[in-house]
Amino acid sequence: MKERDRQPLLDDAGRERLEALRQHRHAPKWNHRAGERLDAAALQRVQAFGKSLAKAPFSMPREERNAFAGRAVRDVPLYRRLAKGWHPEDGFEALPTVSREDLAREPWSFVPDAAELADLITYPTSGTTGHPLLVPSHPEAVAKYLPLMARALGRHGVTLEGGTARPVGVALLGWQKHTHSFVSAFAQLDHALFVKLNLEPDDWRSPHDPRLFLQSIDAELLTGDPLAFSELLRLSPKIQPKALLSTAMSLAPGLRDQLAAQFACPVVDVYSMNEAGPIAYATPTGFTPLAPDLTVELLQADGMACAAGERGEVTLTGGRNPFLPLLRYRTGDYAARGVDAKGNLVLEGLEGREPG
Numbered sequence: 345m346k347e348r349d350r351q352p353l354l355d356d357a358g359r360e361r362l363e364a365l366r367q368h369r370h371a372p373k374w375n376h377r378a379g380e381r382l383d384a385a386a387l388q389r390v391q392a393f394g395k396s397l398a399k400a401p402f403s404m405p406r407e408e409r410n411a412f413a414g415r416a417v418r419d420v421p422l423y424r425r426l427a428k429g430w431h432p433e434d435g436f437e438a439l440p441t442v443s444r445e446d447l448a449r450e451p452w453s454f455v456p457d458a459a460e461l462a463d464l465i466t467y468p469t470s471g472t473t474g475h476p477l478l479v480p481s482h483p484e485a486v487a488k489y490l491p492l493m494a495r496a497l498g499r500h501g502v503t504l505e506g507g508t509a510r511p512v513g514v515a516l517l518g519w520q521k522h523t524h525s526f527v528s529a530f531a532q533l534d535h536a537l538f539v540k541l542n543l544e545p546d547d548w549r550s551p552h553d554p555r556l557f558l559q560s561i562d563a564e565l566l567t568g569d570p571l572a573f574s575e576l577l578r579l580s581p582k583i584q585p586k587a588l589l590s591t592a593m594s595l596a597p598g599l600r601d602q603l604a605a606q607f608a609c610p611v612v613d614v615y616s617m618n619e620a621g622p623i624a625y626a627t628p629t630g631f632t633p634l635a636p637d638l639t640v641e642l643l644q645a646d647g648m649a650c651a652a653g654e655r656g657e658v659t660l661t662g663g664r665n666p667f668l669p670l671l672r673y674r675t676g677d678y679a680a681r682g683v684d685a686k687g688n689l690v691l692e693g694l695e696g697r698e699p700g
Contacts, residue, residue, distance in 0.1 A: 350379025351529055353387060358535045365511065365527050365537060370557040372547045376524035378540075380531055381463070381483040387531050390484055393664070394491030394532065400636035402688065404662045409639045410436055412662055416671045422446065422453035423671050441647055441659060441672040447619065448477050455480055455667050464667055467618050479618045480667035488664050489621050490514075490532060492635055493567070493589055493614060496625035500610040502587045504564060506533025512561040516540045517568035519575045536564070543575045555579045570595050573603055585609050591616045594694065595626075615677075615694060620660050620670060630682050630690035638662040640689060642681045643674070655680045658691065 347359065354362070366374060382390065404412070413436055417427045426440045447454060455461075465486075467479040494504055506513050513536025520542060528538045539561065541547075543554050558581040566576070566585045569592035577599075588603055588611045595613045603611045613626035614634070623638060624631035633640045642656035643649060650656035658677040660670045679691035 345377075347377075347379070350377065350381060351531070352381070352383050353531045354379075354529050354535055358529055361508070361511075362527055362529060362537060365539070365561070368557065368560065370550075370553040370560060372525050372541055372553070372557070373549065374525055374527065375547075376526040376540075378524070378526050379528050380487055381465075382487055382531050386484050386487070390487045390491070390532055393488050394494070397491055397495050397636065402636065403633040404635075404637055404639045408637075409661055412669070413439060413671060416456075416669050419456040419458065420454060420669060420671070421457070422450065425453075436661075437649070439672050441643065441674050443674045444477065444619075444676055447479070447668075447673075451478050451480055454669070456669065459666055477618070480665075481618075482666050485621065485663075485665040485667075487532065489616075490530065492622040496612055496614050496622065496634055497565075497587055497589065497610075499625065499627075500587065500612055502610055502612075504533060504586070506530065506536040506564075508534075508536070510536070510562055510564050512537045512539055512563040514538045514565045514567065515558070515561065515563035517566060517572040517576060518542045519544055519569075519572040537561075539563070543572055543579070555581045558583055565589060567591060569593050570599055574599060577602060577606060580606065583607065587612055589614055591622075615691070617675065619668060619673065619675075620663055621665075623658075623660070624691055624694075627684070627690070629684060630692040631679070631694050632684065632688070632690055635662075635664075637664050638670075640691070641672070642679060642689075642691070643672075650681045652681055652683070655693070658694075 414432050416423045430439060463482050465481050467481055513530055513533045523542050524540060525542050525547060526540050529535045530538050545551060548554055562583050564586050567589040570590055585607055587609050590613045600611045614622050615624040615631050616622045622634050624633045639661040641659040643659045644656050655678055658675045658679055660673045663670045679694040682690040682692040684690050
């Protein structure tokens with residue numbers, strides 16, 4: 345794929361900045377090329393989604409959930425097969441659940457009949473639960489991660505500026521034996537650059553390069569999992585991010601406090617996964633659902649809803665991915681049912697899967 349197809353809205357000046365970062369003297373051994381693949385119409389839809397979050401609820405309303413379930417049973421091969429004989433008057437709770445094992449075995453059966461496949465992209469996951477996944481997705485679904493993460497940041501008083509004020513707007517850090525590293529741009533952040541970095545030493549030409557590169561780009565926002573952030577602490581670059589956003593696995597309070605002290609910024613913990621994107625964000629009482637197009641349930645092994653204080657499997661319905669509508673999707677993660685001061689669901693003691 346050509347660069348202009350990966351990032352059709354990026355102008356010549358943006359391409360020059362992107363190429364300069366690729367040629368940076370302390371850059372990693374870039375091993376991949378990627379881009380948002382958003383045209384002007386797609387960008388408008390993503391921006392409209394972001395603006396809608398200002399007044400949107402923090403979970404899918406019941407009426408929308410029930411309508412979504414009806415469409416999914418009608419249009420998605422797997423749900424149509426498993427829910428054969430189900431009618432809306434039977435109630436949402438009468439629907440069967442599905443699992444990561446189902447997605448690993450037949451990902452194509454989650455794709456709606458009428459889905460336009462021209463924009464299909466796939467994300468492989470390592471499958472630490474024993475079920476490696478190939479997750480079907482869409483560029484707009486991926487682009488909507490950023491507004492949801494910005495919503496979680498906003499609860500901590502952080503606003504992303506984007507543009508060219510800093511060399512890089514967002515840096516995604518990993519610490520894995522093998523993963524992609526590349527540079528791209530966010531059209532929705534006025535073409536601020538985005539880098540995906542692996543802090544594993546073999547991905548760099550010199551042991552000093554990770555620290556020097558991080559200092560040079562001084563990204564506005566750093567995201568990553570706690571393993572990557574532990575390595576970031578060890579490297580101790582002199583940087584001034586607006587925030588650190590942790591995803592993918594549980595963030596220990598001690599590490600969170602160390603990061604906040606070292607980099608003098610909020611450390612925001614977001615519960616997220618490839619199948620659903622951002623799901624909930626950490627508060628003092630637990631994880632609060634974040635997305636207005638997701639319903640979060642806590643279910644027992646027999647599919648019954650958990651009572652207050654009871655632990656169960658996090659189960660999702662909804663989402664914004666046209667190639668993977670989720671209907672009572674068991675995540676393999678567990679939490680206890682709690683409520684906040686307004687009576688809304690809070691995930692207490694969330695136990696997520698280990699990262700691959």
